[in-house]
Amino acid sequence: MKKLVFNIKDSGKRRIKTEFPRELKKLENIWIPMSDGAKLAAHIWLPVDAEVNPVPAILEYLPYRKNDFTAIRDSVRHPYFAGHGYASIRVDIRGAGDSDGILLDEYLKQEQDDALDVLSWIARQPWSTGGVGMIGKSWGGFNGLQVAARNHPALKTIITLCSTDDRYADDVHYRGGNLLASDMLWWASTMFAYNARPQDPAVVGDSWRENWLDRLENTPPFVEEWVRHQRRDEYWKHGSICEDYSDIQIPVFAVGGWQDGYTDSIFRLLEYLPKESKGLIGPWAHEYPEVATPEPAIGFLQEALRWYDHWLKGIDTGIMDEPKLISYIQESERPAVTYEERPGKWVADPSWPSPYVNSENWYPAKGSISKEVPQGDDILVPSVQEHGLYYGVFCPFGQPGDLPADQRLENGKAVVFTSAPLTEKLELLGHPIFHAELAANQEDALITVRLMDKAPTGESTLISYGMLNLTHRNSHEHPEKLEPGRKYKVEVKLDSLGQEIPAGHQLEIAVSPTYWPSAWPSPKPVDLTLYFGEATFMELPVRTPHEEDQDWGHFDAPETAQVMEREILRKEERTREISYNPIEGVWTIADFSDEGERRLPSNGIRHGSKNKNTWSIKENDPLSAYNRCEWELTLGRDDWNITLETDSEMWSDETKFYLVNKLTAYEGEKKVFHKTWKAGIDRDHV
Template sequence: MHIRPADSFPYETTHEDVRIPLADGQRLFARVWRPLTDEPVPALLEYLPYRLSDWTAPRDWQRHPWYAGHGYASVRVDVRGHGNSEGLPGDEYDATELADGVAVIEWLAAQPWCDGRVGMFGISWGGFNSLQLAALRPEPLKAVITVCSADDRYDNDVHYMGGSVLAVDMHAWAATMLAFTSRPPDPVYAGEGWREQWLTRLEAVEPFIHTWLTHQTRDDYWKHGSVCEDYGAIDAAVLAVGGWHDPYRDTVLRLVEHLPHDRVRGIIGPWSHQYPDRGLPPGPAIGFLQETLRWWDHHLKGEDTGIMAEPLLRSYISESHPPATVYRELPGRWVGDDAWPSPNVTPLTYALQGEPVLVRSPQRTGLDAGRFFPFGNEADLPPDQRDEDAHSACFDFPVPEDGEPIEVLGRAAVSLNLRPDAPRGQVIARLCDVAPDGSSTLVTRGALNFSARRGRDQAVPCEPGVNDTFAFELNGIGHTFPPGHRVRLAVSSAYWPWIWPQPDAAGFTLDPVGSTLELPVRARTAADDDATAPAARRITFPAPEQAEPLGVSHPVTLDEQRPERLVVRDVAKGEWRLEVDPRYGGTRVYPDGLEFTEDALETYTIQEDDPLTARTRSDWKIRLHRPELGWDVTVDTRSEISCDATHFITADEVICAEGTEVLFHRTWEKRIPRTAG
């Protein structure tokens, strides 16, 4: 990582905090970094609910000053009702958030230091609303860069997977946002009215989980904000970026397929849910800021940077690697495709062989799935899959030792001939790379709720004892199966805690007759190895660089010694418990004197023979302390989901205090019918 000192940029820079006025009188808190120049420049916007004055500040300082130093006004804005912005919090990506975003874009374009052209970028939430705002077509918005985001809020987000409730992150993220939304404004930035503003905000807090569990099929709620409903609504140029270890990577494939090729490019690397320049595992990291500058200079300044001469899709194909929960760097190579679907990719279909097999996986199958959102931590990725494979029906396809490697790029697909034992259930398919020593590395996976087999927008029960076809795609991947290895398809009826089990969860019989696995195999092209190709066609990236860091310190606390991921088995009860420390940031001290401490623990329990014992719990403790002001506030939250045969049962609690005085305490308990989940 190369750290660029401020005096090495083309422009000297300055920054200031401002309030952006909205039509209803509320004001959004913003931080603006600008180059010191008499000429107006394009503006770049990052728009998030995650608190620019503390939570994202270290990341913000890596990139916003860098953009300012290269001739852009780079602006970070807190969403309404979050951080130090005024107003009340709402649901994620609701109409108010998007309308405010349009107003912010128009405000930026009207500033004397802006030339009227605006770009928008972000990762995750900021990548989502970048696409959503592009679909609303505010006139000044000319280009966006969306990183680790989704075009489909129902089936490619943290809520549902293949029509099944995504227990691991629907709950964890709803609980996280409950804690995040309950944090107070900072008196250093919000002023003396911070407490009144906080209490007013807390009165409006509603746990997201209530809404998310109420909509168990892909209805109008999920279609809102899903740009896949109408790709044609986007006329801004879109650079879509993802990582093979991020759950949202399929969006990149769909965007380069559906958007006009003169306005879109895609990059998928080996990365987790992080900006690709941060150097967090798995690498290799790239000079992402330099690459995005090429995008901005072309689309916002009209300069020929060669960015549109790059292949439509640049992808990293990993070499085979042994199973591990973290990789500093994955071996592999970059390839380019000028169309998607690519003519270089052809389907290779394997017919499943053997006699019908009964699949009744123990409910704890899935404990070795790894983290849904890998962030580059030591225990994020799936360990050796042999234990999971033992609870699945496995079909192996050898790669001949005297043959060529099989390079997969895109989305594998399965079509399975199943005979369900009950009206409800789910099927999970994992693609693994099995080495000669028997170790099994997870390559990709997919799932299908039985009730969603006719479409994600409906819930159609199965007829027990009757064979039916269950066809679905697995998540996209770039991976090489070398000669002497085996391609393994592992099929299970359970995948806890990723997939919430159905009430009966009796399993199914898989008949190999009529069942297939289809791999998207990419042929190696001459251009892949042509060192004499024009520079614009050789896929290389500079080394990563960033602006000087903010200077946040991270005191070591005893809590940081807790395991990131711990599995506990109660042999007598037949119960399994998974404890996860998400490690978002721990304790940090900011240069402005703020001491910020957060601690979270997620717990998932289930008995291996009873799907109705599934239970999730998330506990958060947050403290914000300014010793020089005597300001000391805490936020404690608890969130739980359990179930019976007919309902999900949710319980949430928020306790907020200033010093020893509790200022707010509320609990919510709801029973939500299980319509599809």
């Protein structure tokens, strides 16, 4: 997930730095030559005396347009690094912003090859010591890992935030072998609109129009390729560094938050990457920790400097004396779709897996959960197609309404097991795993498992969930149809968590064969039979508090450079509504996000966007599932105005997925482009 929401709060808790140890300058629209003759566009912030006293470099490498769309967020971070003695470099990847070419898909080999050329170019500059670190959130975090695996000699370390090592199992496309209906089309539609934006004529000159028309005609809707690859094949293995962790031989600082959609990868990275690697997990959404919500935000830029100073300047900052993983255990909170703050505590683990975390098994029986193994019995788990509407969004960005609502709204649509009130608190850190013995009445089926904290007053807070396409029970690469009625033993790995459950609260586990719109429904309604006994249990990662926990997590207050001047032309707005038509039996989620419109006085650019997403489904009819995503983007100056409109739709029958993508472009009031892409793609065990 890589949506751009700049969510910096003007808070007394955040310090704005206007003076730095090194005086700095900004070099705008620098061209970096590629080995094939193409050019990538960059901004560079560096100390004014860097050619006399060369500095290491920090590279951020993104498709999100340095001149406008990320200009505000870049202004608080890159000058900060430069003022502390680094060349901080922001590059638009090929096909994005002012850079040459067309962006044909995510994370292509070409993107990595270009990054190697960028690294070589940086190492040759007179202001460079030759040592480079990379930093990036989401897309930039992904490609930081991928480029690290290519072992360029100039790249000494990376900081990766909100990213993944596994492009198939742990991104916006598929989860647990299920097509992620909440995000696959939405993210593809986002890039469909983003990729259609032109170069800046003030930078590239009259050639912008020819390049723009080329991008409009030849940039594909990514979703078609993503849906063509419904299993873990070579397409997804490319760029997934989990295929061979040993490819990365430099230290990695992996950072994320419990509200983010990508936190699971941090645990794998710490387990398998070089021993010098470290992890940090806070309560945050998909954002940099110095500006993230919910609080507590931290002085992350100071932590980044400590990391880079150690690995790029050889300064002993003490960061390597600290524990492998510092994470935030959240206190219990009643359910809310938005949190401004999450009370909790920082804890430290010397390694991962941690010696302080052990498994504790809880066994469901009819209506209950306990640590006692029940006598053999079973229960029917029927399909309710509208189960899952109150989950919130897969990857929250800190916008209002992103989080799960009170799960009592969901629990009547699933089979729920509830423990007795806890006699002492539980602290959980890591992945819950649901082990199940089950059977299905169809050859294609899925299972969803939710884990909840039920308060004495009845509210039910979702703390983790997991999904598994049961045809992927043995392999995401080689799925196998189910034999209806046959018993299978499966494991469902739930999302990682750091959570306290107080004494007096109850654990709840909910099981269902549906979870719309997170999982695209199975072709036919499914009934599962869950068998109780030794083979069916929830394995919880229980952490024992340690006396040294109190020594860590004492971060400085958030600190940034001064945010650049900007003029707000239209304010942000977010609405998210769930509705029900009882006559038709149709449930609908309507999610609208107006990300506002801004003008940047520094270059005169005006940019804005609006996004409307709709998911609907009819009771008892999995083939009624429907998703539509619409975008409107504006970009321009007083004498140059671009409007882009996209409309993307997805639905299915028993054998195929259907996709329709439309793109319309205007220059001023004149329509200059319109095209429709249509595809029907066979379902492959999904």
